[in-house]
Amino acid sequence: xxxxxxxxxxxxxxxxxxxxxxxxxxxxxxxxxxxxxxxxxxxxxxxxxxxxxxxxxxxxxxxxxxxxxxxxxxxxxxxxxxxxxxxxxxxxxxxxxxxxxxxxxxxxxxxxxxxxxxxxxxxxxxxxxxxxxxxxxxxxxxxxxxxxxxxxxxxxxxxxxxxxxxxxxxxxxxxxxxxxxxxxxxxxxxxxxxxxxxxxxxxxxxxxxxxxxxxxxxxxxxxxxxxxxxxxxxxxxxxxxxxxxxxxxxxxxxxxxxxxxxxxxxxxxxxxxxxxxxxxxxxxxxxxxxxxxxxxxxxxxxxxxxxxxxxxxxxxxxxxxxxxxxxxxxxxxxxxxxxxxxxxxxxxxxxxxxxxxxxxxxxxxxxxxxxxxxxxxx
Amino acid sequence: xxxxxxxxxxxxxxxxxxxxxxxxxxxxxxxxxxxxxxxxxxxxxxxxxxxxxxxxxxxxxxxxxxxxxxxxxxxxxxxxxxxxxxxxxxxxxxxxxxxxxxxxxxxxxxxxxxxxxxxxxxxxxxxxxxxxxxxxxxxxxxxxxxxxxxxxxxxxxxxxxxxxxxxxxxxxxxxxxxxxxxxxxxxxxxxxxxxxxxxxxxxxxxxxxxxxxxxxxxxxxxxxxxxxxxxxxxxxxxxxxxxxxxxxxxxxxxxxxxxxxxxxxxxxxxxxxxxxxxxxxxxxxxxxxxxxxxxxxxxxxxxxxxxxxxxxxxxxxxxxxxxxxxxxxxxxxxxxxxxxxxxxxxxxxxxxxxxxxxxxxxxxxxxxxxxxxxxxxx
Numbered sequence: 001x002x003x004x005x006x007x008x009x010x011x012x013x014x015x016x017x018x019x020x021x022x023x024x025x026x027x028x029x030x031x032x033x034x035x036x037x038x039x040x041x042x043x044x045x046x047x048x049x050x051x052x053x054x055x056x057x058x059x060x061x062x063x064x065x066x067x068x069x070x071x072x073x074x075x076x077x078x079x080x081x082x083x084x085x086x087x088x089x090x091x092x093x094x095x096x097x098x099x100x101x102x103x104x105x106x107x108x109x110x111x112x113x114x115x116x117x118x119x120x121x122x123x124x125x126x127x128x129x130x131x132x133x134x135x136x137x138x139x140x141x142x143x144x145x146x147x148x149x150x151x152x153x154x155x156x157x158x159x160x161x162x163x164x165x166x167x168x169x170x171x172x173x174x175x176x177x178x179x180x181x182x183x184x185x186x187x188x189x190x191x192x193x194x195x196x197x198x199x200x201x202x203x204x205x206x207x208x209x210x211x212x213x214x215x216x217x218x219x220x221x222x223x224x225x226x227x228x229x230x231x232x233x234x235x236x237x238x239x240x241x242x243x244x245x246x247x248x249x250x251x252x253x254x255x256x257x258x259x260x261x262x263x264x265x266x267x268x269x270x271x272x273x274x275x276x277x278x279x280x281x282x283x284x285x286x287x288x289x290x291x292x293x294x295x296x297x298x299x300x301x302x303x304x305x306x307x308x309x310x311x312x313x314x315x316x317x318x319x320x321x322x323x324x325x326x327x328x329x330x331x332x333x334x335x336x337x338x339x340x341x342x343x344x345x346x347x348x349x350x351x352x353x354x355x356x357x358x359x360x361x362x363x364x365x366x367x368x369x370x371x372x373x374x375x376x377x378x
Numbered sequence: 379x380x381x382x383x384x385x386x387x388x389x390x391x392x393x394x395x396x397x398x399x400x401x402x403x404x405x406x407x408x409x410x411x412x413x414x415x416x417x418x419x420x421x422x423x424x425x426x427x428x429x430x431x432x433x434x435x436x437x438x439x440x441x442x443x444x445x446x447x448x449x450x451x452x453x454x455x456x457x458x459x460x461x462x463x464x465x466x467x468x469x470x471x472x473x474x475x476x477x478x479x480x481x482x483x484x485x486x487x488x489x490x491x492x493x494x495x496x497x498x499x500x501x502x503x504x505x506x507x508x509x510x511x512x513x514x515x516x517x518x519x520x521x522x523x524x525x526x527x528x529x530x531x532x533x534x535x536x537x538x539x540x541x542x543x544x545x546x547x548x549x550x551x552x553x554x555x556x557x558x559x560x561x562x563x564x565x566x567x568x569x570x571x572x573x574x575x576x577x578x579x580x581x582x583x584x585x586x587x588x589x590x591x592x593x594x595x596x597x598x599x600x601x602x603x604x605x606x607x608x609x610x611x612x613x614x615x616x617x618x619x620x621x622x623x624x625x626x627x628x629x630x631x632x633x634x635x636x637x638x639x640x641x642x643x644x645x646x647x648x649x650x651x652x653x654x655x656x657x658x659x660x661x662x663x664x665x666x667x668x669x670x671x672x673x674x675x676x677x678x679x680x681x682x683x684x685x686x687x688x689x690x691x692x693x694x695x696x697x698x699x700x701x702x703x704x705x706x707x708x709x710x711x712x713x714x715x716x717x718x719x720x721x722x723x724x725x726x727x728x729x730x731x732x733x734x735x736x737x738x739x740x741x742x743x744x745x746x747x748x749x750x751x752x753x754x755x756x
Contacts, residue, residue: 048710073703080679089695301458313430317467325451332426332710
């Protein structure tokens with residue numbers, strides 16, 4: 001059943017004290033090491049940086065969003081360009097989100113039925129329909145290496161019956177997605193998404209039935225949507241035991257640096273989140289001691305790099321007082337330099353996690369990071 | 379009189395058919411080849427790009443603006459950082475504009491008297507005074523390699539009497555600037571600025587009296603402020619005959635690609651202008667065939683680089699349709715990629731001009747460039 005030619009996953013090292021592991025996923029566009037953080041390039045661009053910046057930060061995979069790209073520039077323009085890799089000049093791997101999460105965030109602008117979802121564009125109010133088949137077809141045109149199927153993501157908190165409906169609809173849609181996927185190129189992988197809100201029973205059911213499709217990888221969706229951290233980690237821990245060890249496991253929409261380390265300890269391999277890039281554009285920077293609001297007056301005459309141990313372009317060349325000045329005068333380059341720092345910080349966090357897993361020191365690494373970082377963590 | 383240790387200028391090649399020449403200026407922060415285009419880094423940053431980008435484009439000198447830096451971040455903060463080079467992480471040469479032009483552009487917000495100029499900040503309305511002495515003192519703190527003195531720049535058109543007043547006041551202020559300059563470090567050069575609007579007589583007088591100070595270089599100010607192109611070139615040609623051949627000659631505030639080539643043919647060596655960077659942020663790009671409005675619908679499916687012969691980062695990697703998309707979605711990286719292209723275009727134009735001068739083909743080069751570029755030139 002599984003299209004084993006689309007991607008391969010090889011586990012390399014296993015942590016002795018946690019369920020963390022390192023590995024490598026190989027796609028048609030190269031390989032990436034796991035655990036991996038994937039920058040979010042919503043509309044074909046990771047906000048405020050460009051492909052050359054991301055390459056210099058050693059990222060090997062980025063995200064694209066089917067919903068945004070379908071609306072702008074439009075699937076036909078990307079098809080004409082020869083696919084998303086050619087359109088946005090990104091040579092590495094690309095994972096495309098189905099747009100399910102974005103559509104479900106549209107509130108009154110959407111209508112869900114068994115067939116799919118009818119929604120109005122957030123740009124011009126025009127009406128569109130996404131079905132599971134259509135989403136896979138768009139993703140085929142985009143040419144992403146890993147495609148996410150249309151899923152039904154519920155809010156937190158949610159009624160048990162609604163969580164159950166989401167699980168069933170997501171599974172129906174997955175079947176239709178898989179049927180469509182089987183007809184297309186075997187160069188693109190399709191992942192399954194486990195839903196079920198914060199109820200263990202529905203998560204179990206969702207996981208078990210999703211696994212029946214024997215897919216190249218599995219994702220956990222519908223977490224990190226407002227539930228308490230404890231509940232999130234409990235469900236993440238509960239769910240992962242049903243996901244096959246030999247497949248990459250993707251925790252969607254995570255997260256803050258400490259949350260990422262927690263999820264790695266549970267055995268998750270892949271992560272994405274708009275937090276580091278959005279924070280950066282709001283002048284909020286990651287440091288080993290916690291978050292730094294670079295616009296604060298205290299940095300007016302602070303000529304040290306953002307983080308003295310960071311090796312990013314921004315920290316190697318520019319100081320806090322200058323970055324603060326760039327934000328104060330509304331310089332677009334402030335957004336780029338801040339984004340480069342935050343993304344590099346997470347890329348480096350993943351690199352150090354992989355190293356700690358390989359040397360059997362992951363628990364200590366996580367504890368040490370948490371004890372420092374928590375000081376400024378919200 | 380002249381502080382010969384601050385900068386040196388060596389003429390390398392002379393054009394046989396025009397007065398164009400190539401040369402090299404050496405400052406305390408390295409050397410730059412002339413003719414040179416200097417990107418304008420008003421408030422310590424060339425808008426939308428950063429020092430690392432400028433280095434990759436092979437720029438060796440940028441501008442800073444005394445008026446803007448004095449207001450934000452403030453001279454004291456730059457002094458604390460150890461000067462402007464340290465503050466904005468720029469290792470090459472820096473020329474600082476006096477702020478005269480900016481202050482005179484403030485309209486009702488300024489009052490000029492013999493002593494200097496009293497003005498209100500465009501940021502918060504606070505009151506400030508610039509005297510010739512104070513400007514040199516600020517520039518000493520900024521640590522620029524080439525300092526421009528406070529001058530009196532008139533609008534176009536202007537009364538003969540007003541042009542004459544501007545010349546006299548600029549000369550009085552120059553004397554006071556030179557007196558202050560002599561007391562400070564001999565690592566910074568001071569240029570004289572010739573004023574006189576579009577009258578040849580006042581230009582002659584201004585040039586002759588400015589030369590008496592025997593300065594390391596001379597600038598022509600008060601041109602490219604709205605006068606017709608013919609009048610500008612006529613005055614530029616008239617004025618330069620009074621400026622010593624062995625000193626660098628700086629045409630302030632120029633200009634468009636074709637204007638730059640004209641001024642090089644007259645013997646000018648140094649140029650600055652906000653046009654390429656401002657145009658870029660407005661999605662207007664230079665190509666060998668003229669200006670390109672990249673937001674236009676015709677580029678929607680145009681997967682060619684902006685200019686197929688351009689070697690800039692943007693043209694080597696990204697295509698027109700993608701750049702158009704980035705502008706359409708309001709991506710900050712659009713501003714950077716466009717700015718990189720326009721600045722590289724001018725840097726490359728200077729490089730090719732120097733090469734043409736060296737090989738005795740400058741006239742042909744200029745005519746060929748003009749015949750192509752003029753098609754879309756305003």
